[in-house]
Amino acid sequence: MKIPIDKDQRVFYSRAALGWTLLWLFTYLVNDTEIFFLRFANEIWRNFYLVAINFLFFEFALPCITKKRKYILVNIILAIPLLLGTVLLLSYGLYAWRQVGIQLHIYTALRTDTSLSDAVAFQMQGGIMSLLFFGFTRHIYAYQKLKQAAQQLRIEKQEAELNYLKSQTNPHFLFNTLNNIYSLARDKSELAPESILRLSQLLRFMLYETSGEFIAIEQELKIMSDYIALEKLRYDETLRVNVNHNIDDMKQAIPPLLLIPLVENAFKHGVSETRHQPFVDIHLSVKERQLAFIVKNSTEEFSGEQRVKENIGLSNLRRQLELLYTDYQLSAKQSESDFSATLQINLASHV
Incomplete structure (x- = not known):
């Protein structure tokens, strides 16, 4: 036997x-x-x-x-x-x-x-x-x-949760973009065809470039630029958008669509609700694996008694950061006429 x-x-x-x-x-x-x-x-x-x-x-x-x-x-x-x-x-x-x-x-x-x-x-x-x-x-x-x-079970559980958060974030991001196009189509804007073309570019990126664990920072900047261009189609010349970056290596790897939620938040919960002089200021810095991302946007008059509330995009982003990095900081600050979100990550602390 x-x-x-x-x-x-x-x-x-x-x-x-x-x-x-x-x-x-x-x-x-x-x-x-x-x-x-x-x-x-x-x-x-x-x-x-x-x-x-x-x-x-x-x-x-x-x-x-x-x-x-x-x-x-x-x-x-x-x-x-x-x-x-x-x-x-x-x-x-x-x-x-x-x-x-x-x-x-x-x-x-x-x-x-x-x-x-x-x-x-x-x-x-x-x-x-x-x-x-x-x-x-x-x-x-x-x-x-x-x-x-x-330990393996914990890792698999975290990966499953991370995938779930991504599956929430991507449709949420797509839904907001479709709303923008709907607004243009409803107003019979001549910019609707261009917005659909830009949306197709975003979809192509999301389908073929974000399936991996990492992408280069230059790719993240490209998708961010396309998204901002799509958002700007909805507004007139009164909207001011300023984007600048200081990056020592554009090939550095970060998780795909990690920075987009802060930009999306600035337009959806800031600019779209601002009636006078709307603006978005974006600054990205990556030096010696230390990432600093600051997004500042206009808001309506703010009462000091109100508390800063995180929407689903920011909440998902915070949880993703908990699963991806051991050394990071995400903070939000509301003042009388603007809202700022600051993200700091030690990229070397990826788990």
């Missing part, structure tokens, strides 16, 4: 066997170096047997004993022969394995016992010690695997 052994079991028992062998070899090097190589050959022979017995005990006997059953008495009845059998295998069985090695001239008898019981007792001592060693290392290995699994 072929016993199935998965990859984790092979890895664990290989490492545990190596650790057990090295432990004994270290003891031999400290106490007796003259017959070190004979002892080394003996331990290799013994380990084939000990690994097999430990594998049978921990993978079959122990799960059978600890399995949840309706009546605990069944577990007790099963435990007696299984434990007794393991003890016999680690005593008389190990002694018999030693004798087989001697007959095959693989194992060298370095110890003379006065009786069979003394020989078996000596072998059982080593066998029980191996059981304790394998049990302890198995517990540590299982704990580490559990930690890795929990």
